[in-house]
Amino acid sequence: MLIKSFSKVNLTLKVISKSQSRLHEIQSLYCWVNLFDKIEIKKIKNKDKIIFKGPFAKFIKKKNNSVYNLLKELRKLNLISDYYSITITKNIPVFGGLGGGTSNAAFIMKYLLKNKINFNLINKLKKSIGSDLPLFWIKQGFLKNLRTVISLEKKQQFFFVLIQPKIICSTKEIYSKVKKLSKKENLNHYTFKHRGKFINYLCKNRNDLQFIVERKYPIVKKLLTDIKNEQGCYFSRMTGSGSVCYGLFEDQIIAKKALNKLKNMYPKFWFSLAKTV
Secondary structure, rough: OHHHEEEEEEEEEEEEEEOOOEEEEEEEEEEEEEEEEEEEEEOOOOEEEEEEEEEHHHHHHOOOOOHHHHHHHHHHOOOOEEEEEEEEOOOOOOOOOHHHHHHHHHHHHHHHHHHHOOHHHHHHHHHHHHHHHHHHHOEEEEEEEEOEEEEOOOOOOOOEEEEEOOOOHHHHHHHHOOOOOOOOOOOOOOHHHOOHHHHHHHHOOOEEHHHHHHHHHHHHHHHHHHHHOOOOEEEHHHHHOOOOOEEEEEOOHHHHHHHHHHHOOOOOOOEEEEOOO
């Protein structure tokens, strides 16, 4: 069985509080994009076999990774009894803020459990898999808090120029430097139904973690400025805790032109053109 494991982009990210579990409570508008890892899975006997390959495989730990942890937790809960050979081709950058590792676990979980999944199980597993786990059940949504995801009624199509500089951001370190908290926001469905209002809202918002990364890595600030200056780019932003940066475009042809120009400016960085799923 071949599975596509999609990545996500945080369109906004607000850090609103610190919960009792010491995790930061966040709110985020996000969407899946068509940059994906390929997962091949089949039943075998005796012992799981997990293989990572592709351009980012070297960054994955052999034991303490999201897929290994998922299988271990599902067995503890008696939700699976078989063993599996799983080969994952890593096309999504690691330590990029695109949720690749959590996505791998989510899409394998969907395949193995089919209709046995509910949000209680998802929230139970995210401690060992990743806090992004709930995002991979809704393609375009609003993360109201770490336990609640609301699906956007009207889905939008956007194009993204994705760029990762040669930087590895530690999620734990970036969050540890958060000093100022944002105000909690209620979802305004009217704003998100109308494309123009939605884009205007996104342009006025931000990723609260971006300033922290820019201060530590000035190249990120320069890169984001260069992306924003490209014709047809509504705004540039960092996704998650970084280090992948992106520009949001309405037109695919213009986005591709921007990507080619930026490739010439930053030949050693990773690039991809993506669109909403």
